[in-house]
Amino acid sequence: MFRVARIVIQQQVKCETIPIRSLKMSAVASAQAQVAEKPRAKGATQEDYSFVMNLFRGQIEARQVFPYPNVLNEEQRDTLQMLIDPCEKFFSEVNNPSKNDTIEKVDEPSLNGLWELGAFSLQVPQELGGLGLSNTQYARLVEIVxxxxxxxxxxxxxxxxxxxxxxxxxxTPEQKAKYLPRVCNKEFAAFCLTEPSSGSDAGSIKTRAELSPDGKHFILNGSKIWISNGGMAEIMTVFAQTPVQDPKTGKTVDKVTAFIVERAFGGVTNGPPEKKMGIKCSNTAEVYYDNVKIPIENVLGGVGNGFKVAMNILNNGRFGMAAALSEKIAKMAMLHYVTESMAYMISGNMDSGSQHYHLEAAISKCFASEAAWYVCDEAIQIMGGMGFMKETGLERIMRDLRIFRIFEGTNDILRLFVALTGIQYAGAHLKELQNAFKHPTANLGLIFEEASKRVVRKVGLSSPPSMDQYVHNDLLQAASELAKSIDSFGESIEMVLIKYGKSIVNEQYILNRLANATFDIYSSAVALSRASAALRAGGESAQHERQMAEAWTLEATQRVAANLKIVSSGRNLDNFTKMSSIAKNVFKAEGVVQLNPLKL
Structure with missing residues (x-):
């Protein structure tokens, strides 16, 4: 057994840690930024309790999915109910979405009403002027909005x-005490990261902040584009390149730093509101910084740590995207069920203190935005010509929905982020196993535990991981199918690592299909978890939820099988090569390559 195990692992010599930063994409590179925060023993793989992360090793890490989270105590439920009633009344009696869309701004009565409701300070601690809501409470109110x-x-x-x-x-405590009461009291805030030349790459921003000669201020110069609330914000989180001395080499290098910037500092201006396809009532504008003097105490998160700050803000905020896009079209019950289940799964994880949810948050953002678009499109189709008319309201919803697949990380990049982060985790684990063989007597436990799993798979003796202990008895069949998918997925990841090694970063056709398989597996696990909780509680909708979870899991596992087959099929891989060649030809020709059939 030991000799066979060694042979199997030696075949995986190419499975080195994937150089994710080589893609130069902020969404992808955030994985490394987060991993870097945690100390690890030399040569050891950092363990992660993320369900999705462990899929890439073909393992079930259940503690953040099962049982379905129930994190609100009685007092929190009462508080939430007290907020839900006036919120729903506000949107039925005060806010007029059609008017907001027509005038391309939130009208004053609505804006004032939202401030009075405390809607702009839901998660600010009560002692600093906010409502102090948990992530789960916040998600429920965002759902209504x-x-x-x-x-x-x-x-x-x-x-x-x-x-x-x-x-x-x-x-810092001082920064919170100074600014949080103000953002609760009619001073708008904005997140200022994106620039014309940076796109999705936060590391390539051009805006700079240089320390003043007296060392008391940073002098900020540059501009940002597509900033939501950019024309209204008095308080901004701004990201800029700053010179930082590398402690290892002593050389000065540029690193991104986050700053709290006030419009009142002077030198902060903005362009006119952008004309947009949808979400017209939200203010979007360019923001300009001309020799803005920022006190050094307004550095946020430490000099040179801006990339980590930005990624943590975005990862923390993405879960709310799923909550905002559920309940758009109630008829599409299954997609609504899964989307809603993800939103409250992740908010529950966050409220329970989890730090391992960045892949799940990325998945929920992609899933929700794509599900909402699909549901809206189908609703328009069902209504026929009436659905196309402005008075029905669906055309406004469709225009508003389109942006959700773009901002807070485009879905295309988040798919690569999920796939590459998971592959890196699996590859690092295999690398650790390879290193263990260099000193086998000191690592027998690890070698036998991990290598034997791969050996029995090679000789056909393995069985998929079991999920029976996590789900209700009525869902055992669906859970069994999902467990088989997880096992097959792990095997496919090993195959990809062995075949491509580091060059997997260039195989976007494969990465996208692995990401889609990941989405289907995670969404099924979440649905089974929620339905199991409903069945155990014996609620009125329990059997309805069971049917939705079973139906979703069946279709999802079929899609997983199809995507994994594509990844391993020589014919499909050859077709990917053809498609890549086609794309290169179009780029080279700067347009359509072939002539019109009439040759005129």
């Missing part, structure tokens, strides 16, 4: 989900 007016949702989210979120997460 998103079901009524997505443009208003963006205005609220840009303010608190990302605008001043960095102060909540990284602010």
């Amino acid at each position: 998103g079901a009524n007016d997505l443009g208003v949702g963006i205005t609220l989210g840009a303010h608190q989900s990302i605008g001043f979120k960095g102060i909540l997460l990284f602010g």
Whole structure:
């Protein structure tokens, strides 16, 4: 057994840690930023309790999915109910989404009403002027907002989900005491990261901040584009390149730093509101910084740590995207069920203190935005010509929905982020196993535990991991199918690592299909977890939820099998090569390559 195990592992010599940073994408590179925060023993793989992360090793890490989270105590439930009633009344009696869309701003009565409700300070601690809600409470209220007016949702989210979120997460006690009461009292906040030349790559921003000669200020110069609330914000989280001395080499290098910037500092201006396809009532504008003097005490999270600050803000805020896009079209019950289940699964994980949810948050953002678009499109189709008419309201919803697949990390990049982060985790584990063979007597436990799993798979003696202990008895069949998918997925990841090694970063066709398989596995696990909780509680909708979870899991596992077959099929891989060649030809020709059939 030992000799066979060694042979199997030696075949995997190419499975080195994937150089994710080589892609130069902020969403992908955030994985390394988060891993870097945690100390690890030399040569050891950092363990992660993320369900999704462990899928890439073909293992079930159940503690963040089963049982379905129930994190609200009685007092929190009462508080939430007290907020839900006036919130629903506000959107039915005060806010007019059609008017907001027409005038391309949130009208004053609505804006004032939202401030009075405390909607702009849901998660600010009570002692600093906010409502002090948990992530789960926040998700429920965001769900109501998103079901009524997505443009208003963006205005609220840009303010608190990302605008001043960095102060909540990284602010010093002094920074929190100074700024959080103000963002609760009619001073808008904004998150200022994106630039024309940077796109999704946070590391390539050009805005700079240089320390003043007296060492008391940073002088900020540059500009940002597409900033939500950019024309209204008085308090901004701004990211800029700063010179930092590398402690290892002593050389000065540029690193991104986050700053709290006030419009009142002077030198902060903005362009006119952008004309947009959807979410028209939300303010989006360019913001300019001309020799803005920022006190050194307004550095957020430490000099040179801006990339970590930005990624943590975005990862923390993405879970709310799923909550905002559920309940748009109630008829599409299954997609609504799965989307809603993800939103409250992740908010529950966060409220329970989890730090391992960044892949799950990325999945929920992609899943929710794509499900909502699909459901809206289908609703328009069902209504026929009436669905196309403005008075029905669906055309506004469709325009508003389109942006959700783009901002807070485009879905394309988040798919690569999920796939490459998971592959890196699996590859690092295999590398650790390879290193163990260099000193086998000191690592017998690890070698036998991990290598034997792969050996029995090679000789056909393995069985998929079991999920029976996590789900209700009525869902055992669905759970068994999902467990088989997880096992097959882990095997496919090993195959990909062996075949491609580091070059997997260039195989986007494969990465996208692995990401889609990941989405289907995670969404099924979440649905089974929620339905199991409902069956155990014996609620009125329990059997309905069981049917939705079973139906979703069946279709999802079939899609997983199809995607994994594509990844391993020589014919499909050859077709990927053809498609790559086609794309290169189009780029080279700067347009359509072939002539018109008439040759005219």
